[in-house]
Amino acid sequence: KNEVEQSPQNLTAQEGEFITINCSYSVGISALHWLQQHPGGGIVSLFMLSSGKKKHGRLIATINIQEKHSSLHITASHPRDSAVYICAVTGNQFYFGTGTSLTVIP
Amino acid sequence: DGGITQSPKYLFRKEGQNVTLSCEQNLNHDAMYWYRQDPGQGLRLIYYSQIVNDFQKGDIAEGYSVSREKKESFPLTVTSAQKNPTAFYLCASSQNLYPGQGYNEQFFGPGTRLTVL
Numbered sequence: 322k323n324e325v326e327q328s329p330q331n332l333t334a335q336e337g338e339f340i341t342i343n344c345s346y347s348v349g350i351s352a353l354h355w356l357q358q359h360p361g362g363g364i365v366s367l368f369m370l371s372s373g374k375k376k377h378g379r380l381i382a383t384i385n386i387q388e389k390h391s392s393l394h395i396t397a398s399h400p401r402d403s404a405v406y407i408c409a410v411t412g413n414q415f416y417f418g419t420g421t422s423l424t425v426i427p
Numbered sequence: 428d429g430g431i432t433q434s435p436k437y438l439f440r441k442e443g444q445n446v447t448l449s450c451e452q453n454l455n456h457d458a459m460y461w462y463r464q465d466p467g468q469g470l471r472l473i474y475y476s477q478i479v480n481d482f483q484k485g486d487i488a489e490g491y492s493v494s495r496e497k498k499e500s501f502p503l504t505v506t507s508a509q510k511n512p513t514a515f516y517l518c519a520s521s522q523n524l525y526p527g528q529g530y531n532e533q534f535f536g537p538g539t540r541l542t543v544l
Contacts, residue, residue, distance in 0.1 A: 356535075
């Protein structure tokens with residue numbers, strides 16, 4: 322069993338839709354990270370959070386430490402949001418989810 | 428601009444050859460990491476280094492070697508002993524290695540795609 326599970330694995334949305342990607346983890350953590358990987362392969366860190374909620378533009382990340390669960394929301398989705406979104410946690414080491422591939426259709 | 432660079436972006440290797448992937452950072456980060464990414468799998472840790480002249484094996488170190496002679500550089504050698512080296516390799520760095528040591532957000536390089544012919 323993976324320490325970090327993401328759902329869904331693949332997601333297709335129409336432009337403008339509200340999108341939610343979920344992440345559950347099974348280890349004790351000090352922080353959770355949401356990463357974005359574009360088709361070229363490079364990875365960008367979107368959020369690092371250990372409690373509550375963070376917002377950056379159209380992206381919102383929440384975490385529930387008691388339930389060991391986090392969500393990444395994208396409001397008013399746009400084709401340029403198409404990417405793989407990876408959830409990672411830092412416990413005694415980094416653990417990565419397998420990613421959610423998002424395609425936003427114009 | 429501060430960041431992490433990896434070279435080359437694409438690399439082709441014949442079976443039986445060793446090949447070295449470059450990773451340089453100018454963020455003044457103490458910790459550096461090498462990951463391997465395969466389709467349908469999460470990133471897997473190959474090696475990491477907390478300080479110069481020190482490095483530790485990750486989950487899949489067999490067939491790989493690293494060095495950390497300078498703070499800003501952490502090259503990865505894929506040896507002929509690595510049985511399935513075709514993959515996407517990502518280098519990352521962070522200010523500190525583990526939680527409890529402070530800020531630990533990782534910054535990633537653009538990656539190197541290695542193909543064995």
